[in-house]
Amino acid sequence: MQQIGSSFVLHGTPISPGLAQGIIHVHHDLLEPIDTPVDIAHSQVEQELARLDFATAGISEDLVVLATRVEKEIDSRLSEVFGSHRLMLNDPSLQQELRREVVDNLLCASSAVKAVFLRWESRFLALESQIAREKGDDMRDLSIRLCNALAGITAHPLDEIPPGCILVASRLLPSDTVFLAHRAIAGVLLEHGSSGSHAALFVRQLGLPCISGIPDLVSTVPDAILALVDADAGTVTVRPKSTQLIAFQRLTKEKAEAYRVARANARRPAVTRDGVTVSVIANVGSSSDTQLAIANGAEGVGLYRMEQAYLGRTTPPDTSELVGEMTQVLAAAKGRSVCVRLLDVGADKPLPFLAFFAESNPALGLRGIRLLRAYPELLKTQLRAVMALSRDFDMRILVPMVSLPEDMAAVKELLRQLWPKETVPRIGAMIETPAAALSVQAIAEYADFLSFGTNDLTQYTFAADRDNAAVEHYFNDGSAVIFRLLRLVHDDVPQMPLSVCGELAGRPEHIAELLRCGIRTLSVAAPLVPIVKEAIRHCSCHPD
Ligand code: PEP
Ligand code: MG
Numbered sequence: 001m002q003q004i005g006s007s008f009v010l011h012g013t014p015i016s017p018g019l020a021q022g023i024i025h026v027h028h029d030l031l032e033p034i035d036t037p038v039d040i041a042h043s044q045v046e047q048e049l050a051r052l053d054f055a056t057a058g059i060s061e062d063l064v065v066l067a068t069r070v071e072k073e074i075d076s077r078l079s080e081v082f083g084s085h086r087l088m089l090n091d092p093s094l095q096q097e098l099r100r101e102v103v104d105n106l107l108c109a110s111s112a113v114k115a116v117f118l119r120w121e122s123r124f125l126a127l128e129s130q131i132a133r134e135k136g137d138d139m140r141d142l143s144i145r146l147c148n149a150l151a152g153i154t155a156h157p158l159d160e161i162p163p164g165c166i167l168v169a170s171r172l173l174p175s176d177t178v179f180l181a182h183r184a185i186a187g188v189l190l191e192h193g194s195s196g197s198h199a200a201l202f203v204r205q206l207g208l209p210c211i212s213g214i215p216d217l218v219s220t221v222p223d224a225i226l227a228l229v230d231a232d233a234g235t236v237t238v239r240p241k242s243t244q245l246i247a248f249q250r251l252t253k254e255k256a257e258a259y260r261v262a263r264a265n266a267r268r269p270a271v272t273r274d275g276v277t278v279s280v281i282a283n284v285g286s287s288s289d290t291q292l293a294i295a296n297g298a299e300g301v302g303l304y305r306m307e308q309a310y311l312g313r314t315t316p317p318d319t320s321e322l323v324g325e326m327t328q329v330l331a332a333a334k335g336r337s338v339c340v341r342l343l344d345v346g347a348d349k350p351l352p353f354l355a356f357f358a359e360s361n362p363a364l365g366l367r368g369i370r371l372l373r374a375y376p377e378l379l380k381t382q383l384r385a386v387m388a389l390s391r392d393f394d395m396r397i398l399v400p401m402v403s404l405p406e407d408m409a410a411v412k413e414l415l416r417q418l419w420p421k422e423t424v425p426r427i428g429a430m431i432e433t434p435a436a437a438l439s440v441q442a443i444a445e446y447a448d449f450l451s452f453g454t455n456d457l458t459q460y461t462f463a464a465d466r467d468n469a470a471v472e473h474y475f476n477d478g479s480a481v482i483f484r485l486l487r488l489v490h491d492d493v494p495q496m497p498l499s500v501c502g503e504l505a506g507r508p509e510h511i512a513e514l515l516r517c518g519i520r521t522l523s524v525a526a527p528l529v530p531i532v533k534e535a536i537r538h539c540s541c542h543p544d
Helices: 042-073 076-089 092-103 109-126 130-150 174-180 198-206 242-264 287-295 319-333 369-374 376-389 405-418 434-438 440-444 454-461 480-492 508-516 526-537
Strands: 008-011 013-016 019-027 166-169 187-190 210-212 226-230 235-238 277-284 300-305 337-341 394-399 426-431 449-452 498-500 521-525
Touching (some): 013 198, 019 242, 042 076, 042 092, 076 130, 092 109, 109 130, 187 226, 198 210, 198 521, 198 526, 242 526, 277 287, 277 319, 277 526, 287 319, 300 319, 300 521, 319 337, 319 376, 369 376, 369 405, 376 394, 376 405, 405 426, 405 440, 426 434, 434 440, 440 449, 440 480, 449 480, 454 480, 480 498, 508 526
Parallel strands (some): 019 166, 166 187, 187 210, 277 300, 277 521, 300 337, 337 394, 394 426, 449 498, 498 521
Antiparallel strands (some): 008 235, 013 210, 019 226, 226 235
16 A cells, blocks of 8 residues: 555566666546536527537647648557547537537536537446547547647646656546657656557657556556656666665666667677578558668668558549659668568558448458558559669568468469569568468468467457457467467478567567467567667577
């Protein structure tokens, strides 16, 4: 039990490594349950409706700007969320319900927003479907924006966070990530967020130490108090004693020195103690990611996500636009091996120029290669762009969401039809569904390499949505179950080059086991490259 004024330690799941010391800044959600809705007179109805329309239009515009910013600066997958937010905000039944609260119930615009969004949020949260529950988070995010706009608050609450603080929050909402990208905060503590969640991906991409899964964090942790975050061990010491502070500072120094050594060695190959060279490459979403990755010793790009070139557009990019976008993002990796993953959207991340499919279980729907097979023109444009880039880069193609051998065969066949005589880039299958892992011999007929997407592989194996806090206990990408699948794949196709590009690849504590499963390439967030290389140097591929 925590005593007032005394030091205490919290435990959670390490999400993004590193040590951080700073003053706690507790970030409360703005949307508290409504206690006293503000009534208006009949004469104010028009004015409140106009305020509502103005705020809605403003937020819609902001969402477009945000999506573009996130795409460029952080990660394409996060930017997809803002497109869906725009659709939700402008949903006719939501808009009607808001207007009814003002016109029929005579609530002011802010009270109407709070009432309606809380209702929608709880409706979504009460539903069984994981996607519906995620939409609960989206509703909260949107309502915070709308309430702020109505109150004339233009800054995001996270805009105000003091530099160097330890941010404490229940969860990171999609829009929060944008505001954190340029803040010099020291670390992040969360109540919710699995290791494969988009929030996790984001903090790793930024190199921010982060621990999640700390129960009741926001209500128990005091604001404005010193905390020591050890995101390697998953512990937080709140209000440390001077002896704890001294020990932590010593540890920080040691780790900083270890990181300095890792960076100094980063351009050297990563060779295990038993002499096996492991390739360390990077997952990139923006040109600054690629620059950092190469500066940190990444030997190439293991995962370029095509999504960023498509999202927020009303028409699909043509080949030359795609080539332009990819050339810009990948410039720093010129001459190296670059693996482009074909477009992985669909389901709950609709592209505005494709029909919106109402799928009851979108994570199991028309996403990744399934969508590309349904729209072969989209696929052709991407293949043409990759082919054009192969003049300057050693290109590879990675196919997302493979679950049947024919998913690979379709891409191979298209490559053959388009370039019957030329040498085409090597092609790999993402192993991110249990079906792909269990039928790998048949899939391997069409693949030059395989890359494990452990984020989705974990989500589909445990039937636990990677972004759903309610089931994060089930999402365990470092579990024996996942390693069993990895080993099985290696045993079934022992000659096949195997890599991991899911978040598991960046967790030093699992690297020895990954190597023992036959993995010889790890693709990780740019800030992690030096420590992953150093960790490899301390491992052996065969047990001693
Ligand atoms: C994965 O699923 O592990 C992966 C790398 O792909 P994404 O995270 O983009 O789904
Ligand atoms: Mg995936």
